Amino acid sequence: ENVDALIKCVQQNIGFSHGKPVAAFSIYKCLLYWKSFEAERTSVFDRLIQMFGEAIE
Incomplete structure (x- = not known):
């Protein structure tokens, strides 16, 4: 699914x-x-939101 691809992408440090x-x-x-x-x-x-929460912890 597209959402899964987006989440995998943004979990990496893709910078600025x-x-x-x-x-x-x-x-x-x-x-x-x-x-x-x-x-x-x-x-x-x-x-x-769950992904952001996990990243903050």
Whole structure:
């Protein structure tokens, strides 16, 4: 699934491009493309939030 590919990508240290964080930009662009912001709650957000929480720990 596309979400799995996105999560695998952003779990790596993909750094910055022109001063912008590549992972954050990639997540944002994918969520826009998938129209995830139009839904009240999606599994994509749940998975990303879990991934961020694990990275912080």
